[in-house]
Ligand SMILES: Nc1ncnc2c1ncn2[C@@H]1O[C@H](COP(=O)(O)OP(=O)(O)O)[C@@H](O)[C@H]1O
């Protein structure tokens with residue numbers, strides 16, 4: 001065995017450091033030779049910026065793809081998905097099929113969104129079509145619910161633009177850039193509360209795309225009961241599921257932190273709404289994740305061959321009124337999991353998440369090698385399951401067919417087909 | 428033979444008596460009248476034709492289910508001459524013990540009232556009524572000061588009472604065999620041994636397919652699961668309560684569970700049931716009871732902090748507050764060794780004609796009571812349905828977990844069954860724990876009192892409760908408690924204190940109950 005992995009991180013979190021130390025790896029500084037660098041997103045931006053132009057050597061690995069922001073910035077995510085759909089349409093792909101109203105049948109999974117100020121006029125046009133809708137304003141580059149607010153009148157946008165001192169909407173001030181999305185005002189409620197899903201997805205390569213889904217995702221609940229009433233539009237405890245917001249609420253509970261496991265959600269939905277609806281919901285969630293990843297995989301991934309990304313996606317809106325259907329909507333993708341633990345369980349979850357991630361990213365804890373076949377054996381997956389493997393999916397062109405396929409539950413089709421590691425849902 | 432026949436006619440008479448007052452009876456009567464208009468009903472064969480009509484129209488099934496449901500609730504027929512307290516509890520010393528336990532609870536409740544100078548009940552002023560109505564769906568956000576309230580009792584207080592239970596007839600030492608029982612429970616009751624349990628739980632055997640085992644990811648669904656689901660759908664389509672009960676002995680598929688349980692419990696959610704629930708709600712809005720604060724406090728102390736159940740907090744208030752007002756619950760005291768506590772209108776203490784039951788349903792909640800409701804929230808999101816299911820589960824099963832009786836599903840028998848299983852089949856472990864002052868029952872008692880709610884992962888808990896319904900018995904709780912000890916035996920043999928033993932058994936949320944039960948009952952050499 002050739003030496004020990006040398007690691008650096010600029011994030012002082014015990015769940016990370018404990019994991020490195022457990023493996024007997026050696027801590028170094030960023031100026032020394034390193035094999036593994038767990039970087040914050042700021043660092044990665046600096047290191048791989050055009051000026052610095054850092055290139056990874058064959059035995060180096062980092063925790064992000066350098067251009068992860070293609071998916072994690074709110075505006076770019078929307079742009080990329082829009083572009084991806086157009087491209088598929090041009091190719092005449094069956095995935096891009098539309099219904100009689102011109103809506104994508106399989107790719108309509110992001111709420112209507114515009115960039116502000118750039119798309120202001122388009123937005124106004126859309127706003128006027130259904131003036132009773134509520135919209136959500138989000139700063140493109142922020143996270144944790146920061147800077148988000150809801151509006152239902154055009155005057156509120158005007159006020160916002162005055163307050164943020166952009167003299168006119170034509171000014172392309174990217175710093176002030178916001179996205180405005182149609183607010184989903186009929187979310188699926190449990191116990192009367194809104195929630196979103198926090199799912200962890202690991203991408204080991206984009207070309208070909210191979211990604212894993214962590215089984216232990218969770219729902220994050222609001223502390224205040226949901227109401228679509230416009231009188232509560234300012235109450236973020238009703239509308240935003242971010243823990244960073246909710247933990248300031250009067251009713252925030254520090255024991256469970258408003259977090260409910262995805263397996264609880266599944267049990268509840270299957271018990272109250274049946275197997276079919278539940279299976280379909282989870283299938284669609286997986287579909288959305290894979291399609292979003294594909295949307296950015298087509299952009300160039302120069303020099304990123306050894307990066308691997310661990311992202312968390314939030315499916316803000318599992319919508320559906322009391323009827324029997326539920327429909328997921330993608331809201332955002334974050335670059336890295338929050339490594340701050342809000343409860344004891346959270347801590348264990350995150351420690352294991354990093355552990356399983358490292359087992360896949362750095363097989364056997366050996367020094368990375370860019371020639372690795374990035375397809376680890378099933379035994380090391382831990383709580384990950386393969387979500388999609390392009391190589392295995394190649395050739396049978398069954399993406400669309402399998403979309404309506406069997407559910408990818410804890411016991412979905414994949415685990416059943418004797419030893420094959422690929423999900424039948426996506427094959 | 429003769430005896431059996433007269434028993435049978437007794438049962439029939441009892442059931443007919445009960446059904447006569449029911450809504451179903453009125454409906455059947457109405458249907459019978461209405462069907463006279465039909466051409467196929469002939470005067471000359473009136474009786475037969477009406478029967479046939481009931482069969483075809485599904486009313487016969489409804490009647491069957493109602494009869495079947497009565498049969499599972501009602502205890503064995505009592506001789507008409509037997510006094511009603513025999514139906515409650517045949518053993519005098521048990522009745523006495525329950526009686527004095529009730530006195531203690533009531534005393535503690537009353538002294539809390541006096542201490543805090545709060546009345547047991549009061550009518551809410553109109554303003555307050557309105558306010559409560561408005562926040563009916565979010566009572567959890569209300570934060571009244573409950574620091575002075577304390578649960579009337581906790582499982583461990585109750586355990587002390589059970590430990591001190593004695594049968595006066597055995598005090599003279601004429602029960603040598605029982606003397607060898609080294610557990611905490613010192614009353615002689617007949618409990619099943621493993622061969623008897625094997626026979627009783629025969630469908631849990633190694634050769635029968637089980638949800639909770641044979642649906643795991645390693646097992647191809649063609650082997651068992653698919654077919655089992657198909658049968659379940661058929662049972663539901665037939666609306667046959669007896670078949671449903673037999674069926675879920677092998678476990679209920681998640682998606683069918685809510686309906687199967689409702690069928691077995693004979694809950695149909697008719698408009699009048701919803702109305703009834705609404706009336707209870709009105710009652711809650713109008714009157715403030717002291718027990719409300721106890722319920723409130725209990726939910727806050729348990730479910731609100733629970734990783735599985737916190738999302739259902741508000742459902743729990745709704746169900747439990749309505750439950751405390753529901754006088755139909757009083758009916759179960761006919762076969763419960765407990766009796767509803769009485770309270771007297773001010774100034775009329777001791778005068779029977781001024782006595783009222785308090786709380787109106789006769790049940791004083793204790794620490795952890797809300798956990799009986801919490802798991803049901805995973806199955807029913809409609810409050811009135813959730814309510815009915817819970818009430819039925821309570822009057823069939825849960826009341827037995829906090830009443831002193833000799834019933835095989837009663838908590839005393841469960842404790843004894845648990846201890847006997849351990850002492851007989853895991854003697855080394857049993858003696859070791861006893862030696863270090865960690866009597867196993869001190870650890871397992873709370874699991875059984877709560878029917879494991881709050882201890883197991885919910886999917887596992889529901890699989891367990893499937894079997895409670897399927898066998899119409901709580902004995903499975905004692906078997907599981909023993910199986911948990913067996914499963915952790917190696918670690919438990921190493922501990923040297925009660926605290927350490929408790930630590931080994933602190934987290935049951937990763938356990939898979941069906942394999943544990945199956946191994947304990949069927950795969951251990953006995
Ligand atoms: N279009 C929308 N409709 C309804 N709720 C939304 C929408 N977009 C976001 N949210 C809510 O706001 C929260 C934060 O939005 P998100 O896009 O995830 O931004 P951030 O990066 O600040 O977390 C989401 O978790 C969700 O609860």
Ligand SMILES: [Mg+2]
Nearest residue numbers: 144145314332
């Ligand atoms: Mg977010």
